[in-house]
Amino acid sequence: KLIKLANNENPYGPPEGVVKAMNDAWKYGNRYAAPDGGIIDAIAEHHHVKPENVLIGCGSSEILKIVDDAFLPDHKLVVGVEPTYETVYRFATNSKAKAIAIPLTKTYDANIKEIIRVTKLNARDVGVVYICNPNNPTGRIVPKDEIKLLLDSIPGDIPVFIDEAYHHFVDDPNYEPSVKYVIEGRKVIIARTFSKIAALAGMRLGYAVAPKEIIDQLRPFVMAYNTNVIVKFGGVASLKDTANEARIKQLNKQIRDRVTNELKAMGYEVIPSQSNFFMVNVKKDVTAVAEEFLKKGFVVGRKFPPMTEWLRVSVGTDEEMKGFMKTFKEVFPAQPTAQTKAGN
Amino acid sequence: KLIKLANNENPYGPPEGVVKAMNDAWKYGNRYAAPDGGIIDAIAEHHHVKPENVLIGCGSSEILKIVDDAFLPDHKLVVGVEPTYETVYRFATNSKAKAIAIPLTKTYDANIKEIIRVTKLNARDVGVVYICNPNNPTGRIVPKDEIKLLLDSIPGDIPVFIDEAYHHFVDDPNYEPSVKYVIEGRKVIIARTFSKIAALAGMRLGYAVAPKEIIDQLRPFVMAYNTNVIVKFGGVASLKDTANEARIKQLNKQIRDRVTNELKAMGYEVIPSQSNFFMVNVKKDVTAVAEEFLKKGFVVGRKFPPMTEWLRVSVGTDEEMKGFMKTFKEVFPAQPTAQTKAGN
Numbered sequence: 001k002l003i004k005l006a007n008n009e010n011p012y013g014p015p016e017g018v019v020k021a022m023n024d025a026w027k028y029g030n031r032y033a034a035p036d037g038g039i040i041d042a043i044a045e046h047h048h049v050k051p052e053n054v055l056i057g058c059g060s061s062e063i064l065k066i067v068d069d070a071f072l073p074d075h076k077l078v079v080g081v082e083p084t085y086e087t088v089y090r091f092a093t094n095s096k097a098k099a100i101a102i103p104l105t106k107t108y109d110a111n112i113k114e115i116i117r118v119t120k121l122n123a124r125d126v127g128v129v130y131i132c133n134p135n136n137p138t139g140r141i142v143p144k145d146e147i148k149l150l151l152d153s154i155p156g157d158i159p160v161f162i163d164e165a166y167h168h169f170v171d172d173p174n175y176e177p178s179v180k181y182v183i184e185g186r187k188v189i190i191a192r193t194f195s196k197i198a199a200l201a202g203m204r205l206g207y208a209v210a211p212k213e214i215i216d217q218l219r220p221f222v223m224a225y226n227t228n229v230i231v232k233f234g235g236v237a238s239l240k241d242t243a244n245e246a247r248i249k250q251l252n253k254q255i256r257d258r259v260t261n262e263l264k265a266m267g268y269e270v271i272p273s274q275s276n277f278f279m280v281n282v283k284k285d286v287t288a289v290a291e292e293f294l295k296k297g298f299v300v301g302r303k304f305p306p307m308t309e310w311l312r313v314s315v316g317t318d319e320e321m322k323g324f325m326k327t328f329k330e331v332f333p334a335q336p337t338a339q340t341k342a343g344n
Numbered sequence: 345k346l347i348k349l350a351n352n353e354n355p356y357g358p359p360e361g362v363v364k365a366m367n368d369a370w371k372y373g374n375r376y377a378a379p380d381g382g383i384i385d386a387i388a389e390h391h392h393v394k395p396e397n398v399l400i401g402c403g404s405s406e407i408l409k410i411v412d413d414a415f416l417p418d419h420k421l422v423v424g425v426e427p428t429y430e431t432v433y434r435f436a437t438n439s440k441a442k443a444i445a446i447p448l449t450k451t452y453d454a455n456i457k458e459i460i461r462v463t464k465l466n467a468r469d470v471g472v473v474y475i476c477n478p479n480n481p482t483g484r485i486v487p488k489d490e491i492k493l494l495l496d497s498i499p500g501d502i503p504v505f506i507d508e509a510y511h512h513f514v515d516d517p518n519y520e521p522s523v524k525y526v527i528e529g530r531k532v533i534i535a536r537t538f539s540k541i542a543a544l545a546g547m548r549l550g551y552a553v554a555p556k557e558i559i560d561q562l563r564p565f566v567m568a569y570n571t572n573v574i575v576k577f578g579g580v581a582s583l584k585d586t587a588n589e590a591r592i593k594q595l596n597k598q599i600r601d602r603v604t605n606e607l608k609a610m611g612y613e614v615i616p617s618q619s620n621f622f623m624v625n626v627k628k629d630v631t632a633v634a635e636e637f638l639k640k641g642f643v644v645g646r647k648f649p650p651m652t653e654w655l656r657v658s659v660g661t662d663e664e665m666k667g668f669m670k671t672f673k674e675v676f677p678a679q680p681t682a683q684t685k686a687g688n
């Protein structure tokens with residue numbers, strides 16, 4: 001049986017109350033719409049916005065797709081960093097829009113000043129600015145003052161799309177969620193997902209929060225009946241279960257920090273992460289490394305050009321990560337500057 | 345509690361074996377991909393095609409959307425009938441393509457000769473020809489010889505998209521499914537869904553069967569992880585359960601024919617249907633009629649212009665349809681040419 005450390009999932013699965021809420025909704029399985037558990041209202045309440053500010057999708061994947069549909073037609077530009085979650089750029093290519101991908105800084109952070117410069121330079125053609133915060137695959141945040149700087153610096157009619165899939169794992173005080181800018185009426189689209197901390201990746205539920213006029217532009221592009229009936233009930237139960245969320249956040253941090261400290265002690269460069277994954281510089285092409293891990297039963301992250309020698313590892317359970325460290329030492333027996341050897 | 349006769353769903357729900365298959369897959373709910381129950385192979389085997397000819401979607405809704413994405417960019421044309429399932433035309437409008445909607449014949453059938461004429465006339469600009477077979481909302485089939493005539497008559501490089509959502513309910517010997525044309529290598533795309541006879545509307549699973557080169561054109565447009573993990577297991581179980589399928593088909597026909605005969609005996613014009621819904625001419629605007637039914641606890645079909653006085657009714661259970669007939673007689677107490685009065 002393979003250990004999956006490849007897709008930034010929650011390895012613990014959804015809590016009992018969420019599973020029960022979904023099981024109770026089976027009876028609607030043959031209906032398209034039926035009761036929806038009040039998911040839109042629950043999300044709106046959670047964010048202190050109106051239901052008209054919320055649009056649910058088949059995972060946040062569908063939100064990424066319809067933002068492309070609505071704002072990135074032929075010849076338009078999306079401005080973002082590289083590497084980031086590549087799906088937005090893939091959809092842009094599909095629709096014959098183009099991506100301007102700004103390299104990360106030396107600390108692997110988003111170069112917000114450069115994003116501002118390039119956006120202003122191409123203002124007429126920029127369909128959307130894409131910020132993944134925290135960023136996948138680096139786990140780095142864009143601090144709140146830089147988000148504000150971005151929004152204050154570019155023309156106010158350019159939508160800024162902030163993907164907060166990994167929001168729940170952050171504990172850096174310099175971070176803040178950006179729904180407040182939606183409430184201020186700025187052209188900001190927030191994407192959230194139930195696939196990460198809520199452990200419902202396989203059940204497909206995500207959403208956008210945005211000003212009403214943007215939601216109205218996005219709505220025609222969602223699929224008829226885009227989400228299954230039972231996950232909506234799961235989503236409502238999940239939003240209420242803050243205790244489980246806190247538990248997962250704490251577990252993730254504890255295991256992530258132990259593993260990354262161990263790797264650093266072995267002499268490996270690790271990017272400090274605010275999420276449920278981290279990147280380690282393995283000084284070797286990631287594709288070959290991933291194949292070696294696979295032979296030993298571990299599925300690790302894909303390659304994120306141009307960081308071709310940085311391996312992205314999703315944080316698994318305590319046991320899974322002990323297995324990962326054991327395997328890491330087998331795959332890389334000659335350790336660059338190893339002086340200490342952490343217990344296992 | 346409302347009785348839903350509005351969305352052509354299966355009122356009996358999925359059979360026990362299908363529900364069990366889905367329940368057994370809960371353990372993958374926190375993973376994106378995980379095992380998929382072998383759904384692609386099962387569909388391929390079912391149709392005697394290769395896995396490369398199959399693409400699954402979040403309901404056949406997603407198939408409709410990606411056909412638009414791939415074949416109906418700005419200024420292209422979709423040719424089809426009116427009324428039909430309007431989603432394809434809605435997506436076409438979104439992408440700034442245009443629909444040429446050909447009126448039905450006097451018998452409410454697709455005018456295939458006119459579709460051929462118009463398609464040939466606009467051959468350079470036609471992105472796709474759309475045929476819903478049997479057609480929603482009329483329940484009428486396009487006979488097999490007319491499908492062949494269409495394919496033989498239009499330029500071979502124009503894709504023909506045949507939506508067979510209601511395929512399983514047909515018993516007219518002049519009908520045949522069109523996967524055979526995919527196997528012949530023609531530019532035909534078949535859409536199927538698990539939302540109708542398989543009773544999984546709320547769980548979202550549909551698929552396309554098409555030549556490999558068309559699937560390759562469609563694939564970039566599907567969402568990452570477009571279907572939930574558990575419905576794939578349900579779909580595999582459903583394809584195997586031919587006994588339940590036969591039972592639902594028989595029940596649907598029996599109840600549909602009883603109700604439509606009763607309406608005809610009351611003097612109402614009913615379009616002979618080959619599906620799990622039918623249209624009755626209520627000689628009054630459908631929107632107002634639907635409101636009256638709603639007040640009495642029945643949700644009936646929406647308006648399908650230009651057939652604004654034809655009510656589409658989905659076939660419910662025996663008990664639901666007895667309730668429908670009782671309500672129909674309340675809503676229309678003065679019967680146009682009533683001579684007999686069926687028992688209730």
